[in-house]
Amino acid sequence: MSQGEFDIIKRYFQRSTNKVDGVEIGIGDDCAILDVPCDHQLAVTTDSLVSGVHFFEDVDAYRLGYKSLAVNLSDLAAMGATAKWVSLAITLPKIDEVWLAEFCRGFFALADKYNVKLIGGDTTKGPLSITVSAKGLVKTGQALTRCNAKIGDVIFVSGCLGDGALGLLVKLLATETELFTKDNQQAFVNALELTEPRLHLAKLLVGYASSCIDISDGLSQDLSHILNKSQCSAEITLENLPFSDAILNEIKLDHLSLSQVWQHAVNGGDDYELLFTIPADKVSAFKALLNTQSKYDDLACYEIGKITKQKQIECEKLTTASAVSSILFTYLQQPVDVNSTGWDHFK
Structure with a gap:
């Protein structure tokens, strides 16, 4: 490893941590040493973002970070975890100090917002890619999972759906045509590139979801993971899907049809909203709890369906992949043909 690598780490990534943050040893040794409270479990997740696959090569560095x-x-x-620590492995084609400064500004803007500490990682030379491993704490036995949905549970989603997928469409076609009004185009791109993790909501879900x-x-696709793990089916009421003001405005202007919006909302991805189920007898208490949290402005949740008995959904009116699946989509109590796909890296 060259001295340049250590300079990069020290200048851009090394920040002070202490035992108050649960960090016994941070950046500077071969491993970080963390203190995990005895009544908690460690939740760990890792994601890689690759140039040309997960983001455009000319993406703003702040937004990528x-x-x-x-x-x-x-x-x-x-998983209902409280975010605590993160490690970062970044592969760079070259040292670009302006780009690195902006990347770190974006990365630490979000890290500081949720008091997440960078505790280690790696820097190498090669095609641009970023791998992040985040660690959080959840009280022992209280982690949220995909496998406990039950028949009769109410299906909720946070925030709004479809904006991220439309943001991707704007980025793909922006050089060819102006798809939507300028302000709405920017709103869609912001949804794609400035994703807001629902960590405040996650804490409230423990004990309810x-x-x-x-x-x-x-x-x-993500709902199907819950259904497969929980061995049940679902009915989704399309008129209850939550849409942003930007999408509703584009529908009003006839730039988008309702069926197009449904496809983006159901299959588009990049929403990073929470999809969760709550037993029917806990719904009122959960809503009451949300109403007490006025200090947060990111807790909006919407009922979009219910968990049903496991079955193959078959209907003469349906012809596509949704005709034989575990999800029935309805609009005004009538079955609707929504071609369920979702994102898959290898398809």
């Missing part, structure tokens, strides 16, 4: 951490913190939120997952690959 922000999102590379955000997608990992979203995984911790889905029977299952939980974050929506990274699309509502249909």
Whole structure:
């Protein structure tokens, strides 16, 4: 390893930590040493972002730094964990100090917001890629999982759906045509690149949610993970899906049809909202709890369906992949043909 690597680490990534942060030993040794409280378990998640696959080569460095951490913190939120520590492995084609400064500014803007400490990692030379491993704490036995949804549970989603997928569409086609109004285009791109992990909501879900997952690959695909693990099916009410003001405005302007919005919301991915189930007898108490949390502005949750008995959904009106699946989509109580796909790296 060259001296340049150590200079990069010291200048851009090394920050002070102490035992108050749970860090016995941080950056500077071969391993970080962390103190985990005796009544807690450690939640660990790792994601890689590769240039040309997960982000455009010309993406703003600040936004890339922000999102590379955000997608990992979203995984911790889905488990009901409190984010604590993160390690970062970054591969750089060259040393670009302006780019590095902006990347770190975005990364630490989100880390500081949630008091997450960078405790180690690696820097190498090669095609641009970022791998982040985030660690959090959850009280022993209280982690949220995908496997405990039960028949009759109410399905909720946080935030709004579809904006991230539309942001990707804007980025892909922006050089060819202006798809939407300028302000709405920017709102969609912001949703794609400045993902907000729902860590505040995650803490409230513990004790209420029977299952939980974050929506990274699309509502249909991520919901299917819960259904497969829990051995049940679901009915999703399309008129209850939450949409942002930007999407509603584009529908009003006839730039988007309702069926197009459904496809983006159900299959688009990049929402990083929480999808969770709550037993019917706990829904009122959960909503009451949300109403007491006025200091947070990111707790909006919406009922979008219910968990049903495991079955193959078959209907004469349905012809695509949704015709034989574990998810029934309805609109005004009538079955609707929504081609359920979702993101898969190898398809």
